[in-house]
Amino acid sequence: MPNHVSFVEKYLPYILIAPALAYMLFFIGYPLAEGLHLAFTVNGVFSLQNVEYLISSPFSKFWDALTDTFLLVLVIIPIQVAIALGLAMLFNMKFPARHVALYLVILPLTISDVAAGLIWYSMLSANGFFNKILLNIGLIHQPIYFFGYQYRPMEFLAIVITEVWRATAIVFVILFAGLQMISRDHIEAAEVFGATPWQRLRYIVFPMLKPSLQAALLIRTLFAFQIFGVVWVLAGRDIPILAGEAYYEQVELHHTGVAAIYALIIAAISISIGYVYIKLFKAQYLEEGR
């Protein structure tokens, strides 16, 4: 019996972790395999029919979805990172009611993409807050239309605004946490030795914040490629995106194979980004040190 006890003791951590890990691996591994199967077989035989549909069918918006998704990511991410960085710097200073302000600013963390879309619809619709304000001030005489196929650039803008409003908070939180890890002394030392606020940012904060910046960038980029709810609520298929097309092909058209390809593409993009991240970036001084 003592043997049995020591066996359990020895493998206890593995036993505790195994169920969770098995669950995760099944729920990710099985769908990936099944996805490949769905994508490249028709009636149990290997086939590129789904790929052909995806690429060349007039019903497929694949190329638009691909470019629009990348375009959204390219526009949204830099804005979010810039704002989040500024916010993190701002909140790293001392001012009255900082805790309350901080709590308010990260509130959007808890908001779903669908709800965020609806909230900004109330702000930007023709009878929305934004238009009413501008009309009443007299800046405009006709409402600015953000929604509808003929206003696609404005829809794009509305999506960008909503995403910046909703998801900047997560970037901010990561950067702020990173900023707080930088000892105050390091920044104050630069201050004492004559650095202007800009120089402190450029030479001290920015390099030391690099790991957090990379983490925030990675997480935000991964999620940005999965953008769905906001776009679907604000623009529907006017601005096609990868996840939206997957949803449409699956739920509306029942093209499960095509939807599976979309899913695989999103997965492939995410995995490549993660890979590039691990390969390319690493804060040099952290790598060399502990």
Added chain:
Amino acid sequence: MVDVHLKGIVKRFGKTIAVNGINLDIRDGEFIVLLGPSGCGKTTTLRVIAGLEKPDEGRVLFGDRDVTYLPPRERNVSMVFQSYAIWPHMKVYDNIAFPLKIKKFPKEEIDKRVKWAAELLQISELLDRYPHQLSGGQRQRVAVARAIVVEPDVLLMDEPLSNLDALLRVKMRSELKKLQRRIKVTTIYVTHDQVEAMTMGDRIAVMNKGKIQQVGRPDEIYLRPANVFVAGFVGTPQMNFFDATVEIKDDEIILDASDFKVRLPKDYLPVLQEYNGKTVIVGIRPEHIYPEGHAPTTAKKLSWVEGTVDFVEALGSDTILHLNTGSMILVVKISGSHRYEIGSKVKVALDLSNIHVFDKESQVSLLYKRQRGVQ
């Protein structure tokens, strides 16, 4: 290099008052130490001088330049931080060169000065390393090199030695002091370590509860403490304190502590006259109490007390006796190693020329008060 004047500095953090009305004049080229227990406001005072904190009241003057509201970069100060604050992403060379680069020195000049500072602190061979490859002592040297490389008007040091191990601390103490003599920069040094303060400071400002208790040369602080706090804070073991009633009969002054009486020489008459019949606090350092046979020949005026040995600390170089005199404990420090049996009776002499008397209410030294009155 410049003289520094603090005029009525007050700094509050919320409801707590960190610095409560500090006035201090620091001479050009002087090494002054702010000494006090943690939370006494010494670091806050230093940060106010650096410009990292703005005082709520009062002014900071560098020479006749009012710098109270100037940001640190316009003050030409340098600082050695307690944590060193060596930037981890820069090599040692770049760390030291940073203040020069910011001030846009030409490249050759930067190189020259960095090498000068590195040589002065004996870290020339470390210039190419990253901070994490350095030991604590080496980082400390880098921090100092970085602080002196710009030839600041004022050099500020915030407990720079507290993170070093004991041996290194002793070594750096003298090195820092020598370095300061060489470059003659006005230096303000914050520490809670009285030995550091005594060995390094030209003058010491002892602080407690946001106020300066006394400013003076190390020997003044030791020999003529201004109040009970300074007397108790400086010196190990701590000064003995006991309450005593003053009795003046004819020409005789007697301090009546319940366990024993001390007959004071006439010199004390002018100071104690008005305290006749009142209670005062008497203080005497353990090293100014001598057991029989240990009194130095120079000590002339002695007052004898008998007690029982309660506890003995044998330190090798010194022996510390805890003597029970009935209702209180007298701590006695004897130089050298001596054996005492616990419970045995020992007669000791209080050196009356080194006795301190404090007002019971204000805790201010009566002798010091008189001195200042004379000045």
Added chain:
Amino acid sequence: MVESSIVRYYLRKLVIAALVIVVVVWVVTPFIISMLYAFSSKDDYYSPNIIIPIHYTIQHVKMLLDLGATQAIINSVIVAVITILLSFALGLPAGYAFAKFAFKGKDSLKLLIIGLRMFPILVIAVPLVTLYIRLGLNDTLLGVALAHTSMALPFVIIISSSIFAGVPKELEEAAMIFGLDRKGAFFRITMPLALPGLAAAAIFTFIMSWNEVFIASVLTLTHRTLPAFILTSAMAAPDFIKFAAGFIMILPAMIFVFIARKYLITMWGITLK
């Protein structure tokens, strides 16, 4: 010289305050406006001159609830609760193992969990449909909850591990010296101390599931969760119904986050100095 430095000092403070106000207004205004509009009377909303509605009604919210939102809310709660139960049952032991044991491969395993958290979980939805049809789980709340669990699990593991690690090892060791076994020490010492943090983690798991729309929309047809219901049904409705939908969606998140606001910040590793 002195005067100008004082002016600059206070100017700086003013700029900071102004920036903070701008940021807070930018974040908070849409919340307030959307809530006001959710209860605005129809006429006030369509009147171009009324910016802040004057007349309020709960009619829109009521209409939405009658249209099927009530059932969708119930469905969402069921899915979220099952998700919490499953992800905690699976995740807490793993979190505890990461926090309290030293073992071979710990770092790699932890990295794997973090990596899995990065995985775009919505891509599993489409292939899961075929599996669920075979298993009879398609269009069931359990099916959605199972998928949500795989989304929440890495979060629960990572958070619970940091919560358990926050309970000093000495406390458990002391309990073991005074006669408890490891299990007893866990349930009598570690668990009670970790409970508030775990409650907060449960709240965030709830919100995660409550907010998820893609998987829920793909995996259900008649048993919609609230976001799926809104996405498919409410989008064609008039504007004020949409606002009511937005309000119903954010309300529980707001309430829960207010309860757990202390943890909203610490949950992300931020400590305020």
